[in-house]
Amino acid sequence: MKEKPRTTRQLEGYYRRLLKAYGPQHWWPADSRFEIMIGAILTQNTAWRNVERAVANIKREGLMTPRALHRVSMRQLAEMIRPSGYFRVKAGRIKAFVRFLIQQYEGDLRRMMSEPVGILRSKLLSVKGIGSETADSILLYAGDVPVFVIDAYTRRVLSRHRLIPSKVSYDRLQRFFMDHLQPRAALYNEYHALLVKVGKEHCRPTPACQGCPLKVYLNGKQPKI
DNA sequence: TGCCAGGCCGGGT
C-alpha cells in the first residue's frame, strides 16, 4: 500500500474538519430534481434567500415542471422570478433550458441523466445561460454525478489558505479536487456545501478568522496545481 | 449609503 499524496491528505483534512464543525448540510434543498436545476440557474450570483422566493412563486402557480415553464409566457415567468434578480436574463435562461430538455429528452430528466456524462456536460454548456458551475451543479446535485462544483467561495477559501494561486481557471481547480479525491457524489456534494458554509461564516470579503474551523491550516506553503 | 450574494455572456485586447 502506497501512501496518499500530501495534497490528498490535506484536502481530506479540510473536509474532516469542516464536517466535524458543521455536520451534513443536506444540499440541495428542493422537492424535486427539476427544482434543483431551476434553482441552479436562479442562484447565479444571487443570495439563496432570494432564490427561495422565486422558487416559491413558481410552485405556488403549479408551474415547476419542464412543460409548464415551456408554456408560460416570458412576461409571467420573469415576474415570478423577479426576487432572484437579473430576472429578465434568468427568464430567458430558464426558457432556453426547458426548451433544451423538451427538444433533446422530451422533458424526461431520466433520459437526460442516462446520457454519458461528458456528452451531457458539453450539451448543458451549449445552452445559453448555463456555464461551468451551473452545469456541474445540475449534474452533481440533481443527478448524483461525481463532478466537483467550483464557486467563488471555493476559490476564496483555498487561495486564502495558499492551497492554490488566486487566479486559477474553473477547469484546473476542478481537476485539482478530482485528481486528489475519490469520485464519490456524496463526498463532492457535502464538500462543496461545507466550503460555502465556512465561506459564509468566516471567509467573507473581510475575513473573520476568529473561530474558523480551518484556521489551523493557514500556512505559507503554496503547492503547484 | 454602499457592498455583497452558491455566474454568465458578448465584445474587446
Next chain:
DNA sequence: ACCCGGCATGGC
C-alpha cells in the same frame, strides 16, 4: 487566453 461592463433584487 484573459479582462470588462452589464444584468437586478434584497439584506445588512
